[in-house]
Amino acid sequence: MRSTGTLFFIAAIMVLLDFYVYQAIKTVTQPLSERVRMYIHVGFWLISVLTIFSLLAFPFVPALQQSKLFRNYVFAILAGLFIAKLIAATIFLVDDIRRTGWWAISKVYRSTGGQMLGDGQMVSRSVFLSWIGLGLGSTLFGTMLFGFRNKYNYQVKKIQLQFANLPKAFDGLKLVQISDVHSGSLQDLSAVNKGIDLILKQNPDIIFFTGDLVNDRATEMEPLKASFARLKAPLGVYSTLGNHDYGDYVQWPNTAAKKDNLAALINLHKEMGWDILMNENRIIEKAGEQIAVLGIENWGAKGRFPKYGKMEQAVIGTEQVPFKMLLSHDPSHWDAQVKTTYKDIDIMFAGHTHGMQFGLENPYFKWSPVKWMYKQWAGLYEDGNQKLYVNRGFGFIGYPGRVGIMPEITVIEFTKA
Numbered sequence: 421m422r423s424t425g426t427l428f429f430i431a432a433i434m435v436l437l438d439f440y441v442y443q444a445i446k447t448v449t450q451p452l453s454e455r456v457r458m459y460i461h462v463g464f465w466l467i468s469v470l471t472i473f474s475l476l477a478f479p480f481v482p483a484l485q486q487s488k489l490f491r492n493y494v495f496a497i498l499a500g501l502f503i504a505k506l507i508a509a510t511i512f513l514v515d516d517i518r519r520t521g522w523w524a525i526s527k528v529y530r531s532t533g534g535q536m537l538g539d540g541q542m543v544s545r546s547v548f549l550s551w552i553g554l555g556l557g558s559t560l561f562g563t564m565l566f567g568f569r570n571k572y573n574y575q576v577k578k579i580q581l582q583f584a585n586l587p588k589a590f591d592g593l594k595l596v597q598i599s600d601v602h603s604g605s606l607q608d609l610s611a612v613n614k615g616i617d618l619i620l621k622q623n624p625d626i627i628f629f630t631g632d633l634v635n636d637r638a639t640e641m642e643p644l645k646a647s648f649a650r651l652k653a654p655l656g657v658y659s660t661l662g663n664h665d666y667g668d669y670v671q672w673p674n675t676a677a678k679k680d681n682l683a684a685l686i687n688l689h690k691e692m693g694w695d696i697l698m699n700e701n702r703i704i705e706k707a708g709e710q711i712a713v714l715g716i717e718n719w720g721a722k723g724r725f726p727k728y729g730k731m732e733q734a735v736i737g738t739e740q741v742p743f744k745m746l747l748s749h750d751p752s753h754w755d756a757q758v759k760t761t762y763k764d765i766d767i768m769f770a771g772h773t774h775g776m777q778f779g780l781e782n783p784y785f786k787w788s789p790v791k792w793m794y795k796q797w798a799g800l801y802e803d804g805n806q807k808l809y810v811n812r813g814f815g816f817i818g819y820p821g822r823v824g825i826m827p828e829i830t831v832i833e834f835t836k837a
Contacts, residue, residue, distance in 0.1 A: 427475060427476060427478070427479060428476070430475065430502075431472050431475055431476055434468075434471065434472060434475070434502060434505075435468075435472065437502070437505045437506065437509055438464075438465075438468045438505070440509050440512060441464075441505050441508055441509060441512070441554075441557075442461075442464060442465075443512070443545065444508065444512050444545070444550040444553055444554060445460065445461065445464055445554070446461070447545045447547055447550045448547060448550050448551055448554065449461070467501075471498055471501055474490075474494060474498060475498060478490075478495075488604075488605070488607055492605060492607075492820040493568070493820055495818070496564070496568075496818070496819045496820055496821070497565075499818075499819070500560070500561045500564040500565070501561060503560060503561075504557035504558065504560050504561040505557060507553070507556050507557045507560060508553040508554055508556060508557035509553070510553070511549055511552050511553030511556065512549070512550065512553050514549065515545060515546050515549040515550070515553075516545075518546070518549075519544075519545065519546075563823055564778075564819070564821065564823065566821075566823070567777075567778070567819070567821030567822055567823035568820060568821040569821070570821055570822035570823070570826060570827075571816050571820055571821050571822055571827065572608060572611035572612070572614070572615065572827065573822065573826050573827065574614070574615045574618055574814070574826070574827050574828070574829055575826040575827065575828055575829070576618065576622070576828075576829045576831055577799075577812075577828055577829070577830050577831065578831045578832075578833075579800060579830075579831075579832055579833075580832070580833045580834075580835060581767070581800075581807065581832055581833070581834055581835070582834075582835050582836070582837040583743065583766055583767075583834065583835075583836065583837060584836070584837040585742050585743055585766065586711075586742075586743050586834055586835070586836045586837075587706075587709035587710065587711060587742060587743060587836075588709065588836055589706040589707035589708070589709040590706060590709065590711055590743070590834060590836075591834070591835055591836040592833065592834070592835060593625050593626065593833070593834040594622070594623065594624050594625045594626075594831065594832075594833050594834075595624060595625065595626050595627070595628065595830075595831070595832045595833075595834065596619055596622055596624035596626075596627045596628070596653070596829065596830065596831055596832075597627075597628045597629075597630065597769050597809065597811050597829075597830040597832070598619065598627075598628075598629055598630075598811065598814045598828075598829060598830070599629065599630040599631060599632065599662075599749075599769075599770070599771025599772070599811040599813055599814060599828075600630075600631065600632040600662065600771045600772065600774055600811070600813035600814060600815055600817075601629075601632065601633050601634075601644075601648070601814050601815045602632055602633075602634065602635050602664070602813075602815035602816060602817045603633060603634050603635070603640045603641045603643075603644050603815065604634055604635030604636060604637065604640035604817075605635060605815055605816050605817050605820065606644060606815055609643065609644065609647065612644060612647055613647050615814065615827070615829070616647055616648065616650055616651065618829055619651060619829055620650065620651070620652075622829070622831050624653045624831070625653060625654055625655050626653050626654075626655040626656060626657075626658070626704075626713075627651055627652075627653045627656075627657040627658070628657075628658055628659070628713075628745075628747055628769050629657070629658070629659040629660070629694065629747075630659075630660060630662070630747050630748070630749050630769050630770055630771045630811060631659075631660050631661050631662025631663075631664075631665060631718065631747075631749030631771055631772070632662030632663065632664045632665060632749065632771065632772070632813075632815075632817075633659075633661075633662075633665055633685065633688075633689070634664060634665060634685065635664055635669075635817055636664065636667050636669055636670045637667065637670070637681055638681050638682075638684035638685040638688055639684075641685070641688055645688065645691070645692060648692055649691070649692040649693055651692075651693075651694075652693065655704055656695055656702070656704075657692075657693060657694045657695065658694070658695050658696075658697055658702065658713050658715060658747060659689050659694040659695065659696045659697070659715070659747070660696065660697050660698075660715040660716065660717065660747040660748070660749060661685075661686075661696075661698070661717050661718055661728075661749065662718055662749035662750075662771065662772060663718045663720060663725050663726065663749065663750070663772070664817070665682070665685055665718070666678075666682055666718070666726070666728070667681045667682060668726070686698070696715070697713070697714065697715020697716070697734070697747060698715070698716075698717055699715075699716050699717055699729060699730040699731075699733040699734045700714075700715065700733065700734055701713060701714040701715070701734055701735070701736075701737060701738050703737070703738065703741060709742075710741050710742070710743075711741065711742075711743040711744070711745065712738040712741040712743070712744045712745070713745050713747070714734045714735065714738065714744060714745065714746045714747065714765070715734065715746070715747040715748075716729030716730060716731055716734045716746070716747070716748050716753075717729045717730070718749050718750060719731075719748060719749075719750060719753045719757070720749075720750040720752055720753065720772075721750070721752035721753060721755070721756035721757075722750070722752045722793060722794065723793075725750060725752075729748065729753070731757060731758075731761070731762060734746075735762065743766055744764060744765050744766050745765075745766065745767050745768075745769065746758065746762075746765045746767070746768040746769065747768075747769050748768055748769070748770055749770060749771055749772050750770060750772045751768075751770040751771075751772060751773065751794060751796040751797065751808060751810045752794060752795075752796075753768070753770070754768050754770070754796060754801070754806075754808045755795065755796070758806070758808075759803060759806055763805075763806065765806060766805070766806065766807065767806070767807040767808070767809065768806075768807070768808045768809075769808075769809050769811070770796075770808065770809070770810050770811070771810065771811045771812075771813055772794075772810075773790050773794050773797045773798065773810060773812075773813075774790075774812060774813040774816065774817075774825070775788050775790060775797060775798040775812040775813070775825030776788045776789055776790035776797075776825065777813070777816055777818075777819055777821065777822050777823070777825055778819070778822075778823045778824060778825060779823070779824045779825045780824045781798075781824055781825060786798065786799070788824075788825060796808055796810050797810060798810050798812050798825065799812075809830065809832065811828050811830050812825055812826065812827065812828035813827060813828065814827050814828070814829070815827070
C-alpha cells in the first residue's frame, strides 16, 4: 500500500475496534478466575499491538515489503483479524442500540422503565450477544486460516458445449483454460508442478491462458518458467495479458523501467512456447476448415481497470471465419463491448475475479461477495448464441488461500450441434 496516510487511518480504526471488542471480552470473561481473565486480556492486547505495529512498519521496512511470507501470510492474518473484529463489532452495536433504547425508556417513563432497570442504572451488556459477536468473528477468522491449505487444491471443471456453427473438423475439440497464475505469490514449486501435471493429464488439443501471469514484475516468473513451459498442445498454447501484467501497481524508478518490465514479460510468454495475442488473432486450419483465436490486452469496464485492449484490431482477418473464440482477461468486457459490438464472437474466455477466493459453491448454488461487483464472476454464462466462461484462477494474490472457491483447471469439449 503506497499511502502511509491510508495506513495510519486504517490503524486508527483498528484501535477503535480493539477497544470496542475488548468491552465484550470483559463481559464474557467475568465468570472466570482473575488469573485466567488476566491472561486473556493481556493476550488480546498483545495481539492487537503487534497487529498495529506490523501494519505501520510495512512502508518503512524494505525487508517486509520484499518478504513473500509477510506480504502473503501476515497481511492476510491482519486483514482476517480486522474483518473478524468488524463483524463482531456490528453485533455489539446492535446490543448497544438495544441498551441505549432501554435506558432512554427508563428516563422518559420513570414510573415503569425506572422500576424495571433501577433508578439511574444503565442496561447491562448482553452476554449472549457478546458471545454471538465473538463467535461469528472467530469462526470467520478460523475459516480464513483453514483456507491457507486450499491454495494449491486444484479442481478440474469439465463441461461440454454445443455450437451449430462449429466446423465439423473441430467436433470434439478439447480445450483447457487456466488464468491468473500470479507467480509472485506461488512458493511451493512441487505443488505447482502437480497442477501442471493435472493439466497435461487432460490431453488437451489447445490451451488458453487468460492473463495475470505475475503480480507486478516479470522476474517473479523466473523460478516457475521451466514448469509452465511444459504446457504443450497439438493446436498450440495461446495467452494474453491481465491487469497485473503491466506493472501498474508498483512504483518504478522511471517510465523506461516499467516499459522494459512489460517487454520482458511478453518475451517470457514466447520463451515458454506460448503464443501471446496482443490485439491480434490466429486462424487455425484443419481438414480445410477454420476457427479463429482472438486475444486482446486487458480491457476492464469496472473500477479503474485500464482499457488497453483494441478489439477493432483483433478481429481483422477473421470476418469470414465461422467460429471465433476470444481471450480477454476481464469478464466485464463481455457485457460492455463483446455482446453489443462483436456479436460474432461465439465464446469469450476470462479470469480476473478469482471468485474472490472466498465463497460458497456446490452443484446447486454458488455465491461470493465478488458478485456485487461482477455480474459474471465464475463459470459459464450464456446470452443468445454467445457464451462466456470465467475461470476461477490457478494462483492467488493478497489472501494466500481459498475458502469455498478452489483454484481451477477448466476443461471444455466442443461438439457440433
